[in-house]
Amino acid sequence: MPPPRHAALILHWGQGNDMNLKELSRRLQLSQTTVSRALNGYPEVSDSTRKRVADAAAKFNYSPNARAQTLATGKSKSIGHIIAMSNQTELTNMVFADFVAGAGLIYGEHGYTMTLKIVPDREEPAAYRALSERGTVDGVIVQAPACNDPRISCLLSLDIPFVVHGRASDVSAPYAWLDVNNKRAIDTATTHLTDLGHRRVALVNGRETLDFAARRRSGYEAALQRAGLPVDPRLMRSGDMSEPNGYDAARALLDEKQPPSAFVASSVVLALGVKRAVEERGLRLGQDVSLVCFDDDISYLPNAGEKPVFTAMRSSVRAAGARCATLLLSRINAPDQPLPQELWEAELVQGLSSGPAPEIPAGATP
Amino acid sequence: MPPPRHAALILHWGQGNDMNLKELSRRLQLSQTTVSRALNGYPEVSDSTRKRVADAAAKFNYSPNARAQTLATGKSKSIGHIIAMSNQTELTNMVFADFVAGAGLIYGEHGYTMTLKIVPDREEPAAYRALSERGTVDGVIVQAPACNDPRISCLLSLDIPFVVHGRASDVSAPYAWLDVNNKRAIDTATTHLTDLGHRRVALVNGRETLDFAARRRSGYEAALQRAGLPVDPRLMRSGDMSEPNGYDAARALLDEKQPPSAFVASSVVLALGVKRAVEERGLRLGQDVSLVCFDDDISYLPNAGEKPVFTAMRSSVRAAGARCATLLLSRINAPDQPLPQELWEAELVQGLSSGPAPEIPAGATP
DNA sequence: GAATCGTTTCAAAGCGCTTTGGGTCCAAGA
DNA sequence: TCTTGGACCCAAAGCGCTTTGAAACGATTC
DSSP states (O other): OOTTTGGGSSSSSSHHEEEEEEOOOOOHTSSSHHHHHHHHHHHHHHHHHHHHHHHHHHHHHHOHHHHHHHHHHSSOOEEEEEEEOOOSSSSHHHHHHHHHHHHHHHHHTOOOEEEEEEEGGGGHHHHHHHHHHTTTSSSEEEESBBOHHHHHHHHHTTTTEEEEOOOOOOSSSOEEEEEEEEHHHHHHHHHHHHHHOSSOOEEEOTTTBHHHHHHHHHHHHHHHTTTOOOOOGGGGOOOOHHHHHHHHHHHHTTSSSSSSSSEEEEHHHHHHHHHHHHHHHTBTTTTBBBBEEEOOOOOOOOOSSSSSSSSEEEEOOOHHHHHHHHHHHHHHHHSSOOOEEEHHHHHHHHOTOOOEEEEOOTOOOO | OOOTTTGSOOHHHHHSSOOHHHHHHHHHSSHHHHHHHHHTTTSSSSSHEEEEHHHHHHTTTTOOHHHHHHHHHSSOOOEEEEEEEOOSSSSHHHHHHHHHHHHHHHHHHHOOOOEEEEGGGGGGHHHHHHHHTTTOOEEEEEEETTOOOHHHHHHHHOOOOEEEEEEOOTSSOOEEEEEHHHHHHHHHHHHHHHHTOOSEEEEEEEEEBBEEEEEHHHHHHHHHHHHHHHGGGEEEEESSHHHHHHHHHHHHHHHHSSOOOOESSSSSHHHHHHHHHHHHHTOOTTBEEEEEEOOOOOOTTTTOOOSOEEEEEEHHHHHHHHHHHHHHHHHHHTTOOOOOOOEOOEEEEOTTTTOOOOOOOOOOOO
């Protein structure tokens, strides 16, 4: 099905305001060159001319056509975020809004816009390729990488500036990233619980094909081993970062012959589910059962106040978004700088959900 | 600070692959016209030629430069979403991710991309103007309109296709929208509670400067009046759609001399806060205190299962996003069609949080 | 007075694509 | 045999901007 003919004749709203550079310069009796330079701050224009041009531009409500600018400069002043969406990885969704909000504000401050592409999981590599080859964006942000994420090598081979939020353990080539120290965060969380005397600590994790979840698990295991406790597969669950999933996982864990007295949850939403399951059994969080979670500091689900509901390892995903954006923009504007690689530490926040291990583990036959 | 000179000489990754239309047609020994037409499905090209061109394009890994295409056609194949962000309106954030996910998938299916701009509240009108005048987008989606939203008249005057998710009561000019019947939904929710015998029903609402919140309040009031109950301002709270806000509001309401025996909450996150406050008092949700909330069916906070936690009025914001996208695309491609205006009904889902009013309202002196 | 230099301006050549308004060629109809 | 008309293809003119390379001009300098 071919596009309609004579499309150029159809009055397009974007061209409704037919004040363009040519017309503006005609009215000013100046060349397009001079007008363009005056507006873009080149030094070869006298102050008086520049003023005259600026006034006229304001008067005639002129603003340069971004499409043409983009073609002429080869820069689109736009950053691509590609979100893969499927029934499997709703996780992204959760953290996504705050990350994007943080990044978006930075883009705006620097005259960049964000190009968001939501694609079904399997089409993701194609989306990256299209975005870059077709030149719609100047750079790309990669979110929630898997352990061996094909996107990274894909972007490396395309030679396009990008920054990864997170890391991919199995990718050896250097690239720019910003990550939270997931391993240490969950190690600290787990240790917090073992220090309180908990001997059976469960992990309710995200999907462990994702790099951050894999690292969290290794932090959990490291802490247990340091505490001289066994690493029991029956105490480890992983799945989507949703409330019902946390609930289901916690229920199943509490049904074990030797149920845990404490939980480490990989996110606040999982923690909410764990909390529901725990309370449904008549157990009190922070007394009968303890819980520490990772808290991305999501704006509408804050775990804050003097005494937050959950004891948590906190690190703002919004701040991470902003920082990734900043790093990417400077990479675009100064490609020869060394690759930025930042590891952030999460902060332990004492909340109401953790306390000393009960003498007799809840519901267990010791 | 002027941009660097000789920018065109800097090898830009987007041009690294220097297979363009001219080069491709040279190799094929055909004119650019023919190649372009072959690729774009025009009928004036023989099947054999078309095949030859398609093969060569694949072989040389050619894909047209979107920037140039955009300039030549006047269409950017991109839809703008502008999100105003401030400390006041975090609400958007919440619903935002799912709405955008729904819309984004539709865009992708139709070869459109989404241009997201996150701007500080006050810069929002300017952002719309810029986006449209500079021709970066073919259409715009407006989310979470206020009762009298300046954006709508702004977009109307710019004569750019747009669809509003929600409505602005005070804007009289016709425009395209899709909304949930917020008034009826909350009316139904409230009536559900009064039918259960509740005499004091509280409303924990979003900011009532936003249109949907204002409508929900009027639904609440209408239901009370029909039930012959007084509309008591002390039972009505409004604020950000966050968990702590729901918690604070519910605490304050439970501290009233005549506390409510039931709550209507404007979202699941608010309901989570209400739940926390209720349970903190040792009251049982669904027995001592009832609660019905509006449920946007957020993917990572599902209130689902056979017996959902909350009795709710449910309407998928993700579906709404998808539908808005569809409506906008058809408006763009067929501007002369009548303005679409759709009102969706939310569905009552019986959950665990509502039950008959207790004989003696919780903690009250009747 | 001629040569030099900095300032200010310009005409024109792109950027890579789409679309116009023709062409050419060959088979079918008059 | 001479139109028609369809099928196929092309050269060139944009789209609106940036950037080049040069020119015009007065002010210095030798």
